[in-house]
Amino acid sequence: MSGVEVRARAGLQKITASALGPYQSAVIRIGFSATWLLFLLREFPHRQELYGPDAPWSWDLARQLIADNHAFTTLMWSDGQAWFETVYAAAVLVSALLMLGWRTRAMAVLFMVGVLSLQNRSVFVGDGGDNVLHLMSIYLVFTRCGQVWSLDARRAARARAAGRTDEETVADDRVGPVLWSVLGAALVFLTVTGQSDFTWRFLLDPPVVPLVLWSVWLGCGLWWYAQRRGSRDLRLLCDVVTNTAHNAALSVIMVEACLVYATAGWYKIQGTRWQDGTAVYYPLHLDYFSPWPALGDLMTRFGLMVLIVTYVTVAVQVAFPFTVFNRRLKNVLLVFMMTEHAVIAVTLGLPFFSLAMITTDAVFLPTSFLRRVGGWVGRACGRPFSRAGSENGVELPARRPEPDPAGPPVAQPPPARP
Amino acid sequence: METETGAAGEAARPSADRAPSAPADEQTQPAADTALDDTAARPSGRLGIAGLSPGYQLTAALALAAVAVVACVHVLMVFLYVAPPNTLTKRHGDLVDEWIYPEFEQNWKLFAPNPLQQNIAVQARAELRAPDGSLRTTGWYDLSAQDGAAIHHNPVPSHTQQNELRRAWDIFVSTHDAKNRSTGLRGDLSEQYLRRIIVLRLDRLDVGAKGDVVERVQVRSRATTIAPPKWSDEKVSQKPVYRQAPWWPVTKHDAPLDSGSSVRAGADDSPSAKGGVR
Numbered sequence: 001m002s003g004v005e006v007r008a009r010a011g012l013q014k015i016t017a018s019a020l021g022p023y024q025s026a027v028i029r030i031g032f033s034a035t036w037l038l039f040l041l042r043e044f045p046h047r048q049e050l051y052g053p054d055a056p057w058s059w060d061l062a063r064q065l066i067a068d069n070h071a072f073t074t075l076m077w078s079d080g081q082a083w084f085e086t087v088y089a090a091a092v093l094v095s096a097l098l099m100l101g102w103r104t105r106a107m108a109v110l111f112m113v114g115v116l117s118l119q120n121r122s123v124f125v126g127d128g129g130d131n132v133l134h135l136m137s138i139y140l141v142f143t144r145c146g147q148v149w150s151l152d153a154r155r156a157a158r159a160r161a162a163g164r165t166d167e168e169t170v171a172d173d174r175v176g177p178v179l180w181s182v183l184g185a186a187l188v189f190l191t192v193t194g195q196s197d198f199t200w201r202f203l204l205d206p207p208v209v210p211l212v213l214w215s216v217w218l219g220c221g222l223w224w225y226a227q228r229r230g231s232r233d234l235r236l237l238c239d240v241v242t243n244t245a246h247n248a249a250l251s252v253i254m255v256e257a258c259l260v261y262a263t264a265g266w267y268k269i270q271g272t273r274w275q276d277g278t279a280v281y282y283p284l285h286l287d288y289f290s291p292w293p294a295l296g297d298l299m300t301r302f303g304l305m306v307l308i309v310t311y312v313t314v315a316v317q318v319a320f321p322f323t324v325f326n327r328r329l330k331n332v333l334l335v336f337m338m339t340e341h342a343v344i345a346v347t348l349g350l351p352f353f354s355l356a357m358i359t360t361d362a363v364f365l366p367t368s369f370l371r372r373v374g375g376w377v378g379r380a381c382g383r384p385f386s387r388a389g390s391e392n393g394v395e396l397p398a399r400r401p402e403p404d405p406a407g408p409p410v411a412q413p414p415p416a417r418p
Numbered sequence: 419m420e421t422e423t424g425a426a427g428e429a430a431r432p433s434a435d436r437a438p439s440a441p442a443d444e445q446t447q448p449a450a451d452t453a454l455d456d457t458a459a460r461p462s463g464r465l466g467i468a469g470l471s472p473g474y475q476l477t478a479a480l481a482l483a484a485v486a487v488v489a490c491v492h493v494l495m496v497f498l499y500v501a502p503p504n505t506l507t508k509r510h511g512d513l514v515d516e517w518i519y520p521e522f523e524q525n526w527k528l529f530a531p532n533p534l535q536q537n538i539a540v541q542a543r544a545e546l547r548a549p550d551g552s553l554r555t556t557g558w559y560d561l562s563a564q565d566g567a568a569i570h571h572n573p574v575p576s577h578t579q580q581n582e583l584r585r586a587w588d589i590f591v592s593t594h595d596a597k598n599r600s601t602g603l604r605g606d607l608s609e610q611y612l613r614r615i616i617v618l619r620l621d622r623l624d625v626g627a628k629g630d631v632v633e634r635v636q637v638r639s640r641a642t643t644i645a646p647p648k649w650s651d652e653k654v655s656q657k658p659v660y661r662q663a664p665w666w667p668v669t670k671h672d673a674p675l676d677s678g679s680s681v682r683a684g685a686d687d688s689p690s691a692k693g694g695v696r
Contacts (some may be wrong), residue, residue, distance in 0.1 A: 009468075009502045012466075013466045013467060013468050015482075015483065016465075016466040016467040016468075016666070017466025017467075017468075017469075018465070018466075036430050036689055042574050042576065043502055043576060043577060043578075046576050046577070046578045048675060049578050049618075049674075049675065050577055050578060050582075052675070053647040054673045054674050055674055055675070056582065056586075056611060056614040056618055057611050057614075058614040058674060061610055061611060064603070064607055065603075065607055068603055069520040070519065070520055070573050071520035071521065072520075115581075116521065120520070124581075124582075124585050124586060124589055125578070125582050125585065126575045126577070126581065127577075127579045127580075127585075129526075129660075131523075131524055131525065134521070134524060135524065138521065139524075152477075158625065160604075167661065184484065192611075208521055209521065213584060215595055228601075230689065233470055233471050233473075233474045234474070236465065236469055236470055236474070237470060237474050237477060239477045239670055240466060240467050240470065240481075240482075241478065241481045241482075243466075244478075244481065244485050245485055248485045248486065248488075248489040251489065252489050252492060252493060255493050255495065255496075256493075258494055259500055259526070260524075260526045261524035261526075264526045264528055264530060267527045267530035267531050268529070268530040268531060270530075270531040271530055271531030271532035271533075272531075272532060273532045273533060274531070274532070274534070275684050276529070278646075278647060279529065279533050281575075281647050282529075282534065282535050282644055283531040283533050283534070285644045286534060286537060287537045287539070287562065287563075287565075287566040287569075288562070288565065288566065288568075288569065288580055288584050289580075291569050291570060291571060291572050291573065291575065292571065293570075300647060301648075302649065303649035303650065304646070311650070317516055334436070337500065344586075345544065346573070349569055349572065349573070349574075349575045349580065351573065351574050352574075353621075355446060357588070410624060415584060418476070
C-alpha cells in the first residue's frame with residue numbers, strides 16, 4: 001500500500017471507530033443548554049410578551065409569516081394558553097436534563113425542538129445569541145455529546161463497574177424504550193394528523209426538522225434492536241454510522257464557528273470606522289447597549305487604546321480560521337476571544353449572546369485543559385462530576401508505564417440514547 | 419485507535435501533535451489494535467469500519483459517503499450564504515436560499531462593515547377620545563428612553579427591553595419605502611407588530627385619564643448621531659433626524675396581553691364592548 005492509501009485507511013478507521021472530541025462535545029452541550037436554560041428562566045416573567053399567544057407578535061401574525069417561510073415551531077399547533085405554558089415549561093426542563101446529560105440523545109432532540117419552537121414563533125425578538133443557539137441546537141442532535149460529564153456516562157460507568165456487559169445494560173433498561181415509544185407515538189400522531197410542519201410540499205423541499213426527528217427516532221430503534229438481537233456486524237455498523245455522524249457534526253460546528261469569525265472579520269475590514277481605529281467606541285455609546293455608561297466612557301477614554309482594541313479585534317477574527325491548525329497560536333487567540341466576549345457580556349449588556357459565543361469557542365479548547373477543568377469542577381462540586389471526570393482512571397488502570405500527557409484513554413460508554 | 423480518542427478530541431487539528439496519531443506505516447497498526455482489544459471492554463475485536471464484514475462494510479461506506487456529502491454541501495451552502503454576492507451566488511442564489519431558509523439563516527455582520535453610529539429612539543403618541551366625546555392628542559413618549567432606563571445598570575437586560583421595540587422599528591423601516599408604504603407581506607405584518615407594541619407600551623404608561631379611549635397612535639424615530647470621541651477632532655451634526663409614520667387607527671386587535679381596556683372594540687367584536695372603560 002502506498003503511504004497515501006495507508007493514511008486514508010487510518011483516517012477512515014479513526015472517524016468510524018470513535019466519536020472524537022468527547023470533552024469538547026460535552027462542554028458545548030453543557031454550555032448551550034445552560035445558556036438557553038438561563039435565558040428561559042430570566043425571561044420567565046416576560047414569556048407572554050415574547051412568545052405567548054397574545055404577545056405583540058401575536059399568534060396570528062406568526063401564523064401568517066410561517067405560512068410564508070415554513071419554519072418549524074410546535075407553538076403553531078395550538079393558540080391555547082395551556083399549550084404555550086406546556087411548551088415553555090418543557091423547554092426549561094429539557095434544557096436542564098440535557099445539561100446534566102440524562103438520556104442525552106433524546107434530550108438533544110427535544111432541546112432542538114424547544115429552541116426552534118420558541119425562536120421561530122417570534123423571530124423578531126432574537127439577536128445574535130439566539131441565532132447561534134438556533135444553529136447549534138440542530139447540530140448537537142447528531143453528536144454523541146454525552147460520552148463524558150453526563151448522567152448517561154455515570155450510569156454506563158457504574159454498569160461496567162458492576163461487571164455487566166453493554167448488552168445486559170441495554171436489556172435491563174426500562175426508561176429508554178418507554179421514552180422512545182412515547183416520542184414515537186407523538187411522531188406518528190403528528191404525521192398522521194398532518195400537522196402543517198410535517199407535510200412534504202415539494203419533492204425538493206422536504207420538511208427538514210420532521211425528517212431529522214424521524215431519522216433519529218428510527219436510528220435509535222435500530223440501535224436498540226441491534227444491541228438486543230442483532231448480529232455483531234449490525235451492532236458495529238450502528239456504531240460506525242453514529243460515530244461518523246458525530247464526527248461530521250462536530251466538524252460542521254467547528255467550520256460554522258470559523259465562518260462566524262471570518263464573516264465578522266472580513267466585513268469589518270471594509271468599514272471606515274474599523275480602518276480609522278474608532279469602531280469600538282461606538283457600540284459602547286449606543287443607548288440600547290450601554291448598561292454601564294461610565295464603564296464605556298472609561299474604556300474609550302484613550303484614543304490609542306481604542307485603536308489597539310479595534311485593530312486586534314479585526315485581526316483576531318480574520319486570523320482565527322487560519323490558526324486552528326496551529327495548537328499554540330489557536331489557544332492564544334481563543335483566550336483573547338473568550339475574554340473579549342466576557343467583556344462584551346458586561347459592557348454591552350449581552351450576557352446570553354456572550355455565553356453562547358464563549359461556548360462556541362470552547363469547542364476548540366484542548367482536551368488536556370478541559371480534563372483539568374473537569375477535575376477542578378469535580379473537586380468543587382463533589383461526587384457526580386468527579387466521578388465522571390476521573391472514571392477512566394478508576395475503571396481502566398493505566399496500561400502504559402508513562403501516562404500519555406493527553407490523559408488516559410477515554411472509555412466509550414455505550415451511546416446515550418433512549 | 420481507541421487509545422488516542424482523548425487527544426484526538428482536538429478534532430480541529432487533523433494531525434494531533436503529541437498523541438500517536440494515525441499510524442504512518444503498517445507496522446504500528448497491529449499494536450494499536452492490541453491496545454484496543456484489552457482496553458475497550460469489547461470482546462468483539464476491532465471497532466470502526468475495518469472490523470465489519472465486507473457486506474456491512476459496503477453499507478457503512480455508503481452511509482459514510484452520504485454523511486460526508488450532506489456535511490460538505492451544508493458547509494458550502496453556509497459559506498456561499500455568508501459570502502458577498504459572487505459569480506456563483508448571482509447565478510444560483512435561489513438554490514443557496516432554498517437550503518439555508520428557514521432554519522439555517524444567519525447574520526454575522528455584527529457591527530460590520532461599520533458599527534451603528536446613531537442612537538435611534540422610537541417615540542409614540544396617541545389620540546384620545548374623552549368620555550364626553552372630545553378628542554385630544556398626547557405629547558410624544560420616548561419609548562426607547564424607557565428601554566434605556568430599564569437596561570441602565572441591569573446586568574441581564576430582557577429581550578423585551580433590548581430587542582423588541584428596537585428590532586420592530588428596524589424591520590418596519592426595512593420593509594417600507596421612504597413614504598412608509600409597505601413593500602410586501604413582511605411590511606404589513608411588521609406594521610401590525612409595531613402598532614401592537616406601541617399600544618402595549620402606551621397602556622403601561624397610563625396615557626390619558628380614566629375613561630379615555632385610544633383612537634389612533636402615531637410613531638416616529640429620532641436619530642441622533644453619537645458624539646465623536648473626545649480625543650477625535652471630528653465634527654458631526656448632533657441635530658436629530660426624524661422619520662414619522664402616519665396615524666394608525668387602533669382597535670382591540672392591536673392590543674396585546676392585557677392592554678385592551680383602553681381601545682375600541684374591533685370590527686367583529688360585539689357592539690356592547692365598544693368604548694371600553696379603564
